[in-house]
Amino acid sequence: MPSSATPINALGGSVPGMPLDVCRLPLVGGHPALDLVNTLERGAPIDGDPPHDFLSDTSALLRWTPRVGLINDAEADRVGQAWRDDPAAAHAGLAAVRDIREQLHLVMLAAIHPADGGATDDPGSPTEGDPIAAGAALVGLHERWSGAAARATLVLDRGDPPQIRLTYGTVPALLIPDRAAEAALDVLRTADLTRVRRCPVAEGGCGWLFLDQSRNGSRRWCRMADCGTTAKARRLTERRRAARTAPSARAGSPDSGL
Ligand SMILES: [Zn+2]
Numbered sequence: 410m411p412s413s414a415t416p417i418n419a420l421g422g423s424v425p426g427m428p429l430d431v432c433r434l435p436l437v438g439g440h441p442a443l444d445l446v447n448t449l450e451r452g453a454p455i456d457g458d459p460p461h462d463f464l465s466d467t468s469a470l471l472r473w474t475p476r477v478g479l480i481n482d483a484e485a486d487r488v489g490q491a492w493r494d495d496p497a498a499a500h501a502g503l504a505a506v507r508d509i510r511e512q513l514h515l516v517m518l519a520a521i522h523p524a525d526g527g528a529t530d531d532p533g534s535p536t537e538g539d540p541i542a543a544g545a546a547l548v549g550l551h552e553r554w555s556g557a558a559a560r561a562t563l564v565l566d567r568g569d570p571p572q573i574r575l576t577y578g579t580v581p582a583l584l585i586p587d588r589a590a591e592a593a594l595d596v597l598r599t600a601d602l603t604r605v606r607r608c609p610v611a612e613g614g615c616g617w618l619f620l621d622q623s624r625n626g627s628r629r630w631c632r633m634a635d636c637g638t639t640a641k642a643r644r645l646t647e648r649r650r651a652a653r654t655a656p657s658a659r660a661g662s663p664d665s666g667l
Pocket of ligand 1: 608609615616617630631632635636637
């Protein structure tokens with residue numbers, strides 16, 4: 410996916426140079442919360458440009474959230490109405506979701522093993538390997554979740570067997586950030602964190618996070634069709650270039666006749 414090796418417009422954007430619409434973004438995370446992390450371009454910066462945010466505005470968020478199943482279509486209608494009535498609440502909702510996204514990204518990088526793409530002490534990435542930043546992010550996530558939990562309700566489902574369900578999102582204007590907070594806590598508490606990977610940036614991957622659900626735990630790329638193939642092609646090009654330049658370099662060397 411998007412990286413210095415795989416420009417975002419290489420992912421099927423219909424207009425060259427235009428990033429993909431958020432509703433065409435590949436869902437590779439294996440959990441909605443990881444797909445949320447992947448709505449921001451990760452990986453190596455491209456020519457110093459800021460990373461592209463696919464959740465560019467409240468409309469993009471409102472279209473993306475039902476797509477990953479955090480809300481249903483009827484709920485999306487209610488959120489849309491609430492946000493049209495109160496644009497400030499819409500912007501606050503988007504800001505809250507972006508906060509949750511970045512906090513979860515920091516915590517995940519701190520939690521997963523460096524061999525799987527977790528944070529290192531790389532001085533070029535001052536926040537990634539900082540346990541204080543990850544701790545602060547956890548506090549922030551807890552605060553978001555606490556607010557969401559305070560607004561949640563217990564619902565009796567009279568099915569067979571009957572169940573009591575905890576339903577987040579009783580206030581339409583806050584429904585999306587509340588569900589995002591719920592999803593973030595869910596992935597942190599229920600996912601096997603030894604199976605969370607980061608598409609390998611150092612090898613040309615995009616830095617997106619995903620749950621490796623392969624039987625033998627050997628998945629390395631977010632999508633082989635994108636990052637894996639791109640990285641392989643780049644390595645092949647580099648090997649060919651090295652093979653072409655090596656003989657001429659030797660021929661031009663002052664030691665070449667020895
Ligand atoms: Zn990737």
